[in-house]
Each structure stands twice: as structure tokens, then as C-alpha cells.
Amino acid sequence: QQTNCGVSVENRVHQLANTWSFWLMYQAQTKDKKDNWKSTQKRVLDFSTAEDFWRVINNVSSPSRLSYADYSVFRSGISPMWEDPVCAKGGRWIVAVDRFMRRDARSSGQEEALDESWLNVMLSLIGGSTYLDDSTGEDILICGSVCSMRKYNCKVALWVGTADEDILMKAGRQFKESLKPLIDYMTNVSNSTSSEEDTTSRHGGRGPKSVVRPKVIQFEFFSNDNKTDKSIEIPFADDE
Numbered sequence: 001q002q003t004n005c006g007v008s009v010e011n012r013v014h015q016l017a018n019t020w021s022f023w024l025m026y027q028a029q030t031k032d033k034k035d036n037w038k039s040t041q042k043r044v045l046d047f048s049t050a051e052d053f054w055r056v057i058n059n060v061s062s063p064s065r066l067s068y069a070d071y072s073v074f075r076s077g078i079s080p081m082w083e084d085p086v087c088a089k090g091g092r093w094i095v096a097v098d099r100f101m102r103r104d105a106r107s108s109g110q111e112e113a114l115d116e117s118w119l120n121v122m123l124s125l126i127g128g129s130t131y132l133d134d135s136t137g138e139d140i141l142i143c144g145s146v147c148s149m150r151k152y153n154c155k156v157a158l159w160v161g162t163a164d165e166d167i168l169m170k171a172g173r174q175f176k177e178s179l180k181p182l183i184d185y186m187t188n189v190s191n192s193t194s195s196e197e198d199t200t201s202r203h204g205g206r207g208p209k210s211v212v213r214p215k216v217i218q219f220e221f222f223s224n225d226n227k228t229d230k231s232i233e234i235p236f237a238d239d240e
Contacts, residue, residue, distance in 0.1 A: 014050035017128035019145075021046050022056050023072035023080050038081065046076050053126060062120050064111035065151040073122050074144030074159070082222045086161045087143050090223040093172045093234075094157040095179060096187055097214060099150075107188060113185035114154060118147045120178040121156060130174050133167060140171050154180070165228040168219060172234045176217055183236045186214070 016097040047053050063071055072080040080208045082088060100107035122145065124130040141161035158175040169176055176183065197230040219232040 008221075016048050016050060016053070016126050019046055019048040019076035020053075020126055021074050021076050021078075023070070023074065024060075024078075025070035025072070027068045033062040038058065039073075041070075044081075046201075050126075051084065053122075057119070059124070062111075062115045063147045063149050067151050068149070070148045071118070071225050072144055072145055072146045073125055075142075077141045078161075080144060080146055080159070084143070087159055088139070090141075090143070090162045090168070091219055092146075092157040092159045093168075093217055093219050094155055094174050095182070095214060095217045096153055096155040097182070098153050109185055110182075110189075114147075115180040116154075117179045117182040118156060120181070121145045121158070121175070124174065124178045130178075131171055133170060138147070140167055140176050142171065151160075158224075163221065163223075165232065168232065169234070172217060172219065172232075176234055176236075179217070187236055 014022050019102075023219065025041045027040055045052075045056065047056060060071070070080075074080050078084055080087075100110055119148050125142060125145055128139075131142045132138070133140055143159040143161045146157045148157070156179065158171065160171050162168065183192070188240060201211050215237070216233040221227045
């Protein structure tokens with residue numbers, strides 16, 4: 001490409017520090033319960049530039065529009081499965097919230113907070129500077145992240161490839177920062193409607209009759225070898 005001054009200007013791309021894979025898991029709601037979960041996990045494409053990342057995000061539905069699907073962004077070569085040898089060495093930080101079923105201001109606010117938080121999480125992954133061990137300056141081995149949407153609830157998880165508790169806590173606190181829109185929203189809703197029941201009568205009485213408003217992000221180990229009796233969690237509020 002030439003400028004008016006005759007100087008050649010290359011079309012710049014912004015290279016990422018690592019190559020990442022975008023995965024989709026979609027489960028059709030059929031009576032056949034023999035669907036293999038692994039077979040429904042599909043690696044859509046790999047990306048290694050910021051431009052390719054935005055091409056993906058701008059051409060898929062926001063997670064709040066999904067009902068029975070997972071979006072996953074993982075380092076290239078690592079699969080969003082517990083059995084993956086890298087994932088198996090660690091576990092996942094996870095926050096789970098019930099979805100507001102009535103189409104009102106609360107459900108709209110929750111959807112916006114969820115979509116913003118998921119975008120934050122993805123950007124923190126691919127940016128290459130968020131998950132650092134400040135004591136060594138080295139990258140924390142983050143495998144990837146999953147946004148799991150179901151009819152009545154949603155989960156966002158950060159998968160970490162280590163069982164070192166100090167490193168896990170550092171990663172968890174950074175994960176919490178990315179989830180700030182969702183955490184703030186659910187905390188505000190909890191404070192303002194703590195005694196209110198969210199009825200689901202339109203759905204034949206199925207599903208939760210009251211929305212569970214979590215107060216912590218919890219860590220789950222994938223291997224029994226790493227599990228301890230101690231619960232590892234980070235509260236939403238710093239003073240809890």
C-alpha cells in the first residue's frame with residue numbers, strides 16, 4: 001500500500017504472544033442421552049493476531065444468547081477437557097450463577113454483565129500480561145477459559161495447569177478482576193432483592209424458584225491426587 005508521498009506502508013497486524021484456539025460445544029436437547037460430550041467439542045479455528053480474534057468474536061453470538069452451549073478459548077494444543085495432560089495437572093476457578101428467567105430489566109442487566117465479563121476474560125488471556133507470577137515475572141500456565149450456558153444457569157471458568165496454591169490464588173485474583181461486571185451486578189441484585197423469589201411459573205414450575213446469588217469464586221482440582229480437605233475460594237467482597 002502506497003501513501004500520497006510514495007512511502008510504502010504495510011498492513012499492520014498485532015501479533016499475540018501465543019496462538020489460541022476457539023472451541024464450540026453444542027448439545028442438542030434430544031431424548032438420546034448417549035451423546036458423547038467429547039464428540040460435541042469442536043475446535044472452530046486457531047488465531048494468533050488481535051485482528052483474527054476480533055473476526056471471531058464479531059461473528060459469533062454473545063454467550064447470553066445461548067442455552068445449551070459452551071464457548072472455550074484455550075492455548076493451541078490444549079483441549080478444554082479434564083483429560084488433557086496439561087489441564088489434568090491443575091483445575092479450574094469457577095463462578096456459577098442462576099439465570100433470571102423473566103424477561104425484564106434484571107435479566108437484561110445480567111446478560112450485559114455476563115457478556116462484558118466473558119470478553120474481559122478472553123482479553124486477559126490473549127493479552128499476555130495479565131496472568132504473571134509477580135515473584136518470578138514468568139507467565140502463569142493458564143490453559144484457557146470456558147463460558148458454559150444452560151437454560152437455568154451459566155458458568156465462567158478459568159482453567160489453570162498447576163496445583164501450586166500460591167500460583168492458583170494469584171490467577172484467581174486476576175480472574176476475579178475480569179469478572180467484575182458480573183460480580184458487581186449479582187452483588188447489587190442480591191443486596192436489593194435478597195428476600196425476593198424469582199418465580200418460574202411460566203416454565204411449568206421447573207427450575208430454581210429463587211435465584212442463587214453466589215458470593216465466592218471456587219477452585220476445583222481435576223485430579224484426586226491434588227485435592228485437599230481445604231476449600232480454596234476467593235470472596236466477591238474483599239472484606240469477607
